[in-house]
Amino acid sequence: MSITVVRRTGLIGTILKMTIKINGERVAKIANDQKLEMSIPNNVVQICATQSGVKSNTIEVKDGERVQIKSNKWSNRIYVLYYIIFITGIFASNPLYKSIALLMIILLGFILLFIVNAFQLTILDDKTTI
Template sequence: MTVTIKRKTGWLGMASNISVKVNGEKVVKIAHTQEINIAIQDSAHLTVIQFGSKSNEIVVKDGDIVEITTAKWSYIVYCAAVMYTFLMNVISTAAYKDKVSIVAIFIIFLSSFFLVNTYRLKIINNNTRSEFL
């Protein structure tokens, strides 16, 4: 029994592989725009991770086609990081107290990658499964 996984994450995170976890164990890595098949038993719990960033967990069955995409909020966070860098350069002459608060905000911002799902898993096609699953 196999499940097909397609990675369509766009430009965000394309430089490194994403680890695929089946039932909590890393089994394979998938590169940018790659499509792989993995063997499963009757059903399995599937998630992906990349440098601490994670995805939602889905239950897959034989014949499922799963698509990995980047969550929309990840693009917003990336753009915010670029704007933050620009802002730091503009106010580099600010008082020490202001710099400390800006660094604290940036640390909170970075930790959001580990607390919220960066990637989204979705079953895109399987004629044997009900539409309402």
């Protein structure tokens, strides 16, 4: 029994590998644009992915299915906003602006860690090439 996982997260989290969890247990790490075939203990398992505390949704996968990991559209927008605020905060001369930028960065980090699933797992149909 096995499943295939492919990661296509684009620029989000490219530097770090993601941890794949099956039934809550860490079983593998996957790099961006990597395809990984994994053995599963049962015919049906729960799978999710995490990266530095940022998580994905959890889905049920059956033997032989293919799973794709992509960045969530909201997380992409949050990351862009995060970097804009970060760069603006670095170049701001006013200490108040720097403090506001820091608070906004902390808030966006909180949203990414605890509210939004930054990555989206989906099961690919048989016609989709990976």
